[in-house]
Amino acid sequence: MVWVKNREELLDNATSPLTRKAREAAINAVEAAINAVDPRRAVKSKVSLSGGTLRIGGLSFNLSSFKRIIVVGGGKASGSMAEAIEEILGSHIDGGAVVVPHGTKGNYKTRRVELHEAGHPVPDEDSVRGASKILELAEQAGEDDLVICLISGGGSSLMAMPRPGIPLADKQAMTNMLLKCGATINEINTVRKHLSMFKGGQLAKAAYPATLISLILSDVVGDPLEVIASGPTVPDPTTYRDAVAVLKNYDLWDEAPRSVRRVLRDGVSGKIRETPKPGEQAFKKVHNIIVGNNRVASLAAERELRRCGLNTLFLTSFMEGEAREVGIMLAALAREVKASGSPLSRPCGIVVGGETTVTVKGEGIGGRNQEIALSSALKIKGLDGVVIASFSTDGVDGPTDAAGAIVDGSTIDRSKDMGLNAVEYLTNNDSYSFFSRLGDLILTGPTGTNVNDVSVIVCL
Amino acid sequence: MVWVKNREELLDNATSPLTRKAREAAINAVEAAINAVDPRRAVKSKVSLSGGTLRIGGLSFNLSSFKRIIVVGGGKASGSMAEAIEEILGSHIDGGAVVVPHGTKGNYKTRRVELHEAGHPVPDEDSVRGASKILELAEQAGEDDLVICLISGGGSSLMAMPRPGIPLADKQAMTNMLLKCGATINEINTVRKHLSMFKGGQLAKAAYPATLISLILSDVVGDPLEVIASGPTVPDPTTYRDAVAVLKNYDLWDEAPRSVRRVLRDGVSGKIRETPKPGEQAFKKVHNIIVGNNRVASLAAERELRRCGLNTLFLTSFMEGEAREVGIMLAALAREVKASGSPLSRPCGIVVGGETTVTVKGEGIGGRNQEIALSSALKIKGLDGVVIASFSTDGVDGPTDAAGAIVDGSTIDRSKDMGLNAVEYLTNNDSYSFFSRLGDLILTGPTGTNVNDVSVIVCL
Numbered sequence: 001m002v003w004v005k006n007r008e009e010l011l012d013n014a015t016s017p018l019t020r021k022a023r024e025a026a027i028n029a030v031e032a033a034i035n036a037v038d039p040r041r042a043v044k045s046k047v048s049l050s051g052g053t054l055r056i057g058g059l060s061f062n063l064s065s066f067k068r069i070i071v072v073g074g075g076k077a078s079g080s081m082a083e084a085i086e087e088i089l090g091s092h093i094d095g096g097a098v099v100v101p102h103g104t105k106g107n108y109k110t111r112r113v114e115l116h117e118a119g120h121p122v123p124d125e126d127s128v129r130g131a132s133k134i135l136e137l138a139e140q141a142g143e144d145d146l147v148i149c150l151i152s153g154g155g156s157s158l159m160a161m162p163r164p165g166i167p168l169a170d171k172q173a174m175t176n177m178l179l180k181c182g183a184t185i186n187e188i189n190t191v192r193k194h195l196s197m198f199k200g201g202q203l204a205k206a207a208y209p210a211t212l213i214s215l216i217l218s219d220v221v222g223d224p225l226e227v228i229a230s231g232p233t234v235p236d237p238t239t240y241r242d243a244v245a246v247l248k249n250y251d252l253w254d255e256a257p258r259s260v261r262r263v264l265r266d267g268v269s270g271k272i273r274e275t276p277k278p279g280e281q282a283f284k285k286v287h288n289i290i291v292g293n294n295r296v297a298s299l300a301a302e303r304e305l306r307r308c309g310l311n312t313l314f315l316t317s318f319m320e321g322e323a324r325e326v327g328i329m330l331a332a333l334a335r336e337v338k339a340s341g342s343p344l345s346r347p348c349g350i351v352v353g354g355e356t357t358v359t360v361k362g363e364g365i366g367g368r369n370q371e372i373a374l375s376s377a378l379k380i381k382g383l384d385g386v387v388i389a390s391f392s393t394d395g396v397d398g399p400t401d402a403a404g405a406i407v408d409g410s411t412i413d414r415s416k417d418m419g420l421n422a423v424e425y426l427t428n429n430d431s432y433s434f435f436s437r438l439g440d441l442i443l444t445g446p447t448g449t450n451v452n453d454v455s456v457i458v459c460l
Numbered sequence: 461m462v463w464v465k466n467r468e469e470l471l472d473n474a475t476s477p478l479t480r481k482a483r484e485a486a487i488n489a490v491e492a493a494i495n496a497v498d499p500r501r502a503v504k505s506k507v508s509l510s511g512g513t514l515r516i517g518g519l520s521f522n523l524s525s526f527k528r529i530i531v532v533g534g535g536k537a538s539g540s541m542a543e544a545i546e547e548i549l550g551s552h553i554d555g556g557a558v559v560v561p562h563g564t565k566g567n568y569k570t571r572r573v574e575l576h577e578a579g580h581p582v583p584d585e586d587s588v589r590g591a592s593k594i595l596e597l598a599e600q601a602g603e604d605d606l607v608i609c610l611i612s613g614g615g616s617s618l619m620a621m622p623r624p625g626i627p628l629a630d631k632q633a634m635t636n637m638l639l640k641c642g643a644t645i646n647e648i649n650t651v652r653k654h655l656s657m658f659k660g661g662q663l664a665k666a667a668y669p670a671t672l673i674s675l676i677l678s679d680v681v682g683d684p685l686e687v688i689a690s691g692p693t694v695p696d697p698t699t700y701r702d703a704v705a706v707l708k709n710y711d712l713w714d715e716a717p718r719s720v721r722r723v724l725r726d727g728v729s730g731k732i733r734e735t736p737k738p739g740e741q742a743f744k745k746v747h748n749i750i751v752g753n754n755r756v757a758s759l760a761a762e763r764e765l766r767r768c769g770l771n772t773l774f775l776t777s778f779m780e781g782e783a784r785e786v787g788i789m790l791a792a793l794a795r796e797v798k799a800s801g802s803p804l805s806r807p808c809g810i811v812v813g814g815e816t817t818v819t820v821k822g823e824g825i826g827g828r829n830q831e832i833a834l835s836s837a838l839k840i841k842g843l844d845g846v847v848i849a850s851f852s853t854d855g856v857d858g859p860t861d862a863a864g865a866i867v868d869g870s871t872i873d874r875s876k877d878m879g880l881n882a883v884e885y886l887t888n889n890d891s892y893s894f895f896s897r898l899g900d901l902i903l904t905g906p907t908g909t910n911v912n913d914v915s916v917i918v919c920l
Contacts, residue, residue: 222795249883295800314802315775318792320839325785332778332814335682340755342774343803354792379780423709 003034003395003403003444013439015410018385022458025308025349026389026406029301029456030442034393036300037451039080039152040087042217042292049088056213057289063092066211067144071096071113072134072203074159075152075229076394076450077217079108079115081291082150085215086110097137098150099130099158107448121179122172123160131161131198138203141210149203149212153219153394153450155229156189161198163263163272170257171195181250182359184320185220189230193275194243194267195260200226200236200275205282207233212286218293219394219450221318221354225288235283236275240267293317294451297393298353301454305349310458312349319354319455323368324426326356327375327390330457334386335379337459346385347460355452358398364430367398369453370441373405374431378422383409385460391442394450400432402441404453414438463494463855463863463904473899475870478845482918485768485809486849486866489761489916490902494853496760497911499540499612500547502677502752509548516673517749523552526671527604531556531573532594532663534619535612535689536854536910537677539568539575541751542610545675546570557597558610559590559618567908581639582632583620591621591658598663601670609663609672613679613854613910615689616649621657623723623732630717631655637712642819644780645680647706649690653735654703654727655720660686660696660735665742667693672746678753679854679910681778681814685748695743696735700727753777754911757853758813761914765809770918772809779814779915783828784886786816787835787850790917794846795839797919806845807920815912818858824890827858829913830901833865834891838882843869845920851902854910860892862901864913874898 004010004027011027014020035041047056054061069092071085079100086093096113101120108115116133118126141147162171174195178188193200204212214233216225226234244264247253253261266272276282294317302314315333319326333350336342344350356368366374369390376388391397391404415422418437425434435441464470464487471487474480495501507516514521529552531545539560546553556573561580568575576593578586601607622631634655638648653660664672674693676685686694704724707713713721726732736742754777762774775793779786793810796802804810816828826834829850836848851857851864875882878897885894895901 222799316792316796316802318795318799319789320792321785321788322782325781326789328781329779329786329789332776332780335778336776339682339778342776 001035003031003447005443005445009439010406014408015414016384018460019387019408019410022385022387022460023406023408025305025310026387026456026458028308029304029349030389030391032304033297033301033454034444034447034449037292037297037393037449039077039217039449040084043081043084043215044088046215046289046291047085047088059287066146067142068094069146069148070094070137070141071148071150072098072137073150074099074130075155076101076120077152077448078150079104080448081152081215081217082110082113083108085148085150086112097130097133101154101158104446118158120154120157122175123157123168125168127158127160128168131159134159135161135198135203135206138207141207143209145210147207147210147212149214149233151214151229152217156192156199159198159232161196163195163197166195166259166263170259173257174260177252177255180360181252182357183246183250186227187246189227190238191243191246193230193236193238194240195263199230199232201231201234201282202275203232204286205276208282209285214288215291216288217449217451218290219452221320221452223290223293233286234288235278235280237278239274240264244268292451294353297451298351298454301456302351305458310347310349311344313344314351317353319352319356321356323356323358323371324375327372328379330372330388330455331376331379334383334388334457334459338383338386350457352455353452358429360429362428362430364425364428364433365400366429366431367392367400369397369404370402370431370435371426372455373407374422374426374434377407377411380409381412387458388455389442390453390455392453393447395444395447402432403444404442405431405435406440406442411438411440461495463491463907465903465905469899470866474868475874476844478920479847479868479870482845482847482920483866483868485765485770486847486916486918488768489764489809490849490851492764493757493761493914494904494907494909497752497757497853497909499537499677499909500544503541503544503675504548506675506749506751507545507548519747526606527602528554529606529608530554530597530601531608531610532558532597533610534559534590535615536561536580537612537908538610539564540908541612541675541677542570542573543568545608545610546572557590557593561614561618564906578618580614580617582635583617583628585628587618587620588628591619594619595621595658595663595666598667601667603669605670607667607670607672609674609693611674611689612677616652616659619658619692623655623657626655626719626723630719633717634720637715640820641710641712642817643706643710644817646687649687650698651703651706653690653696653698654700655723659690659692661691661694661742662735663692664746665736668742669745674748675751676748677909677911678750679912681780681912683750683753693746694748695738695740697738699734700724704728752911754813757911758811758914761916762811770807770809771804773804774811777813779812779816781816783816783818783831784835787832788839790832790848790915791836791839794843794848794917794919798843798846810917812915813912818889820889822888822890824885824888824893825860826889826891827852827860829857829864830862830891830895831886832915833867834882834886834894837867837871840869841872847918848915849902850913850915852913853907855904855907862892863904864902865891865895866900866902871898871900
């Protein structure tokens with residue numbers, strides 16, 4: 001499938017034949033990365049049915065041993081995952097419910113699994129309805145039933161069920177505050193799990209004693225199962241105490257809604273039960289299986305660059321930290337290649353994956369990847385044949401309609417010619433406006449998958 | 461030469477045999493890096509005298525063609541460079557003056573070149589005396605004389621001569637403000653050159669029509685000649701207008717001393733002449749030669765790791781940006797090695813060079829490299845056999861007596877056992893206190909050289 005809609009414009013923005021060639025390789029790598037983590041492909045790489053035997057990951061089940069098969073789950077990629085499971089299991093599926101973001105239901109065709117829409121990145125009443133439906137299906141499942149759970153990024157918000165006493169508006173306000181303060185997704189989820197009836201292993205508890213298989217498309221750096229979609233099928237190692245520590249660490253405790261503080265305090269004092277912990281009975285029949293992650297996408301990008309004739313290096317899928325600082329680091333790699341031929345001799349390509357954060361200080365519009373690109377552009381100024389592309393595999397970078405952006409050694413001069421001051425745009429967190437003007441946004445539309453971000457450096 | 465004084469303590473702090481071995485490789489790499497950029501070795505690698513022919517870099521001179529040879533310069537490494545030049549040229553040197561930091565003159569023995577001491581990182585009246593003496597020697601040099609200028613990091617501060625009308629205290633205040641606000645060394649020097657009678661090619665102008673050879677030990681990322689020690693022998697591409705832009709960019713214009721604003725305004729309006737620009741007559745007989753830089757140190761560290769039996773990778777000598785973010789990046793590399801064997805399979809070592817910055821927000825004591833180490837420790841928690849060492853090649857990281865620090869997968873647990881909260885120390889920019897308590901500072905004392913910082917990752 002071809003994703004980058006504005007490929008021709010991106011190529012035409014090159015100011016030299018060498019840079020055009022470098023842009024082409026980078027765009028090819030973007031396509032390869034997204035295609036490699038297509039949710040259908042991910043599911044089908046791990047699940048197959050033949051002769052009545054269902055194989056999932058390394059496990060084998062006799063299909064006839066299950067009375068009923070129920071499919072649940074949620075996330076930005078879970079609609080496609082549901083299609084893939086239906087294609088594999090067809091009429092063996094007895095029913096189910098999967099929650100996808102508002103406005104995306106029409107993208108998928110399922111016959112047996114109901115699709116629900118809900119809010120992302122902020123949960124809404126539809127998120128509560130979705131989670132409620134899923135919990136109900138899970139609780140109805142008996143000892144001889146199989147529950148297949150399709151988990152992907154965004155699931156935390158799409159499947160939400162606040163604890164009694166917490167109005168959804170308060171939980172939303174809390175989530176908003178955490179998103180804005182620069183907390184990591186791990187920290188955000190530590191809090192959310194303890195305000196929830198669903199997350200942190202509570203879905204698994206509801207499904208017990210059914211067999212539960214969770215197919216997980218990882219959108220969290222390092223694939224920690226308990227963090228992805230807040231780990232509804234995974235024991236929760238975090239505690240009420242940890243949740244309080246996160247709020248205090250970001251100076252949010254006093255600002256937090258009263259209902260949130262009350263529940264967290266009741267949790268710390270033992271009035272409310274902790275989320276299910278490792279070793280509990282509920283997890284005896286649970287199997288959590290990663291079907292795709294950032295490394296798969298990054299390695300596909302690397303393979304594509306190699307196919308384009310470049311020397312290649314995949315550095316890490318653990319990239320984190322402030323986006324603009326990561327941009328400087330990517331530029332540092334390109335500059336060394338140009339100066340000394342280390343770590344690779346030209347022509348070459350380097351791939352870095354992960355998920356950065358943006359501490360918003362300005363008033364502009366932008367995203368993590370667009371900030372990475374803008375920051376790196378300032379540092380590769382003047383280098384011919386050097387291109388850096390950074391993008392979100394879900395096609396939606398921050399609150400924008402772009403997946404990311406692409407820059408090269410002439411980006412800053414081109415922007416100056418247009419009267420744009422790149423440093424001011426960066427300072428104002430206004431990378432989207434900057435790249436809109438330049439025509440250097442990477443536009444894919446929503447891709448239906450989500451394994452975080454990939455950055456590609458090409459030096460010819 | 462052996463530099464790390466507390467090697468045994470650093471090894472004994474390991475909590476497993478594997479980590480101890482990793483620490484040993486990292487410490488060996490520290491030693492190798494510093495030794496590789498010993499200023500005497502650097503000078504002697506580029507300068508030789510035989511049979512009356514003086515060879516410097518790619519140039520050859522008949523020694524008898526010069527009436528007099530004068531040695532000038534300044535910087536943290538320039539004392540050793542002067543010793544090396546005296547060892548090569550001996551009695552052919554007619555005199556000279558080189559400025560070194562306060563308290564370091566006793567470290568060097570020179571016969572013909574006078575050593576002066578002055579202030580660093582903030583210039584003082586001795587910096588003015590030193591610069592004045594050097595300008596005097598340069599101006600006295602005639603068409604048939606050779607001026608050898610020994611430039612190294614710190615030269616900007618050690619050789620200072622404010623423009624008339626700017627009290628040194630005002631220039632000091634300005635420098636302090638720039639150092640604190642997170643400005644890059646390029647930006648700081650753009651301002652300093654335009655407040656100076658010495659920097660930005662003005663020493664070369666004074667030496668003209670003598671032959672001028674500048675031997676430069678680079679302490680600036682990417683070795684831009686015009687930036688190192690503020691480029692006293694290099695045409696200045698920056699303008700008064702640029703200097704004003706730096707102050708405005710960091711919101712320092714209104715805070716800047718009145719004398720500084722007056723001179724900059726007079727410069728912009730043309731009342732004061734610009735620093736000498738590329739193409740001017742004064743540079744016809746000037747040769748600027750890099751004798752050592754960060755890449756030389758980083759590659760030596762890499763070689764040493766290879767000698768220890770590790771797979772190795774030298775990534776870049778261009779690392780810049782906020783120290784704590786670079787720490788996250790180094791950890792990301794180690795985590796991928798542990799998770800997937802990319803970019804290298806274990807046992808392996810990765811070397812990254814450059815110079816980061818610290819935006820000071822807390823009240824603690826620390827340095828760039830200690831912050832890198834502390835930040836990375838939080839991200840490699842729990843990984844056995846993973847060590848990250850970050851250090852300044854001059855042995856002085858920030859305003860501390862340590863070169864840097866070393867961390868491993870058990871650092872955070874060790875600190876918890878001692879009642880230390882690593883996140884709080886990092887937030888308070890108090891990395892020195894943290895590592896003092898742990899005994900994990902890298903203590904070398906001043907090394908007499910300076911090619912910025914090197915970080916070493918070892919994964920066994």
